[in-house]
Amino acid sequence: MDDLLELLRAGLPAEALITDPDVTASYAHDMASFCEAGTPAVVALPRTVEQVQHVMRTATALRVPVVPQGARTGLSGAANATDGCIVLSLVKMDRILEISPVDRIAVVEPGVVNAVLSRAVDEHGLYYPPDPSSWEMCTIGGNIGTASGGLCCVKYGVTAEYVLGLDVVLADGRLLTTGRRTAKGVAGYDLTRLFVGSEGSLGIVVKAVLALKPRPPRQLVLAAEFADAAGACDAVCRIMESGHTPSLLELMDRTTVQAVNRMANMGLPQTTEALLLAAFDTPDPAADLAAVGTLCTAAGATAVVPAEDAAESEMLLQARRMSLTALETVKPATMIDDVCVPRSRLGAMLEGTAEIARKYGLTIGVCAHAGDGNTHPVVCFDPADADESRRARESFDEIMALGLALGGTITGEHGVGVLKKEWLARELGEVSVELHRGIKQAFDPLGLLNPGKVF
Numbered sequence: 001m002d003d004l005l006e007l008l009r010a011g012l013p014a015e016a017l018i019t020d021p022d023v024t025a026s027y028a029h030d031m032a033s034f035c036e037a038g039t040p041a042v043v044a045l046p047r048t049v050e051q052v053q054h055v056m057r058t059a060t061a062l063r064v065p066v067v068p069q070g071a072r073t074g075l076s077g078a079a080n081a082t083d084g085c086i087v088l089s090l091v092k093m094d095r096i097l098e099i100s101p102v103d104r105i106a107v108v109e110p111g112v113v114n115a116v117l118s119r120a121v122d123e124h125g126l127y128y129p130p131d132p133s134s135w136e137m138c139t140i141g142g143n144i145g146t147a148s149g150g151l152c153c154v155k156y157g158v159t160a161e162y163v164l165g166l167d168v169v170l171a172d173g174r175l176l177t178t179g180r181r182t183a184k185g186v187a188g189y190d191l192t193r194l195f196v197g198s199e200g201s202l203g204i205v206v207k208a209v210l211a212l213k214p215r216p217p218r219q220l221v222l223a224a225e226f227a228d229a230a231g232a233c234d235a236v237c238r239i240m241e242s243g244h245t246p247s248l249l250e251l252m253d254r255t256t257v258q259a260v261n262r263m264a265n266m267g268l269p270q271t272t273e274a275l276l277l278a279a280f281d282t283p284d285p286a287a288d289l290a291a292v293g294t295l296c297t298a299a300g301a302t303a304v305v306p307a308e309d310a311a312e313s314e315m316l317l318q319a320r321r322m323s324l325t326a327l328e329t330v331k332p333a334t335m336i337d338d339v340c341v342p343r344s345r346l347g348a349m350l351e352g353t354a355e356i357a358r359k360y361g362l363t364i365g366v367c368a369h370a371g372d373g374n375t376h377p378v379v380c381f382d383p384a385d386a387d388e389s390r391r392a393r394e395s396f397d398e399i400m401a402l403g404l405a406l407g408g409t410i411t412g413e414h415g416v417g418v419l420k421k422e423w424l425a426r427e428l429g430e431v432s433v434e435l436h437r438g439i440k441q442a443f444d445p446l447g448l449l450n451p452g453k454v455f
Helices: 002-009 021-027 049-062 114-122 140-146 191-195 229-241 254-264 285-298 310-321 323-327 343-360 386-405 421-428 430-443
Strands: 042-044 066-069 086-089 096-100 105-108 163-169 175-179 204-211 220-226 248-253 274-280 301-306 333-336 363-369 374-381
Touching (some): 002 049, 049 066, 049 086, 049 204, 096 114, 105 114, 114 140, 140 204, 163 191, 220 229, 220 285, 229 248, 229 285, 229 343, 248 254, 248 310, 254 323, 254 363, 274 285, 274 310, 285 301, 310 323, 323 333, 323 363, 323 374, 343 363, 343 374, 343 386, 374 386, 386 421, 421 430
Antiparallel strands (some): 096 105, 220 301, 248 274, 363 374
């Protein structure tokens, strides 16, 4: 420990190192349940690339594991500390280095908060689409590490589609530049995509070149109530089959709607079994909403209510963004799943999840990015109740198994981390796991970067 601190202090200012155990404990884990976390030896908060390189050279010299972190809003345990590790927090590297309206790119450090970047580019008439529900807190580096998504994915896609290039500090301290800042480029293997979603297991992102889009018109939102989840899922299929491209298509089940109402008194319909939110940011969103409203009615909607203006639309979006937080008030703890299935199997996913809830006698609320089939079943439980905790974990596993059986994936945007690493091998298969481990070995031969995660 003394050698580690002495070497770190040689290249970092005193304020960039935290050793007080009462403080370092707050950096030990992210927001996931049922994920073990160790005790870090020290927390490093570098402000420069050179300081990150110094941390990694020190770690390599002393064979000390390093756990990279953003804002710790993750839901898979990917940012959890291991015993004796260096927690490398990138939150102090929070500068927006460049915004180019001509090239339609932003160049940022990893600690930039998603919402801060979105507002900054908006001033230039530009738009950075990826918007996780935690966008007011989560960082771009964390978004890149977990390949995060958000409410707009149905039209605009996920984080990976907006990362053009990266500067990455490797495990031995070398600086690697990947990708490009041009609109096109196919030189070499696509190492940029390899780092996106790697959860800090291959290198430390210290700079990112991000693609931007022109700012779209302000979107309008429609809310449709259904007497059952099957009807709402049928409406999703009808909307997508008809060729519509909504900017948002979200689903909240009754449990979620009631939790949001209890927490924030949002005035959402208490009797609905499923609430579908559809939005368009087209030149004539009212016409698009009218067409989607007709499809919802045909699928059995009991009420279809288009928002009258941007303010009402924003209220509905805020209700959706509150979903996970609201479900956390149902019980002392939650396990938030992240299973993505083909849109055509969305109804079966929700029906199966409801059956699992009944089987285990648990409250499981579901909110979903319905337009891309990404469901978030939230298992609510009391960790002080050993039996309920056991049932929660078992139900969580059954939900993942259901997703795979329906042709889906165990994670659409939250990542693997600690929570799902046992399931990753089941999804990938033996050959793919072998190749994944070979890639890890090539980038991190000593196994120092985020050990115990993903594999």
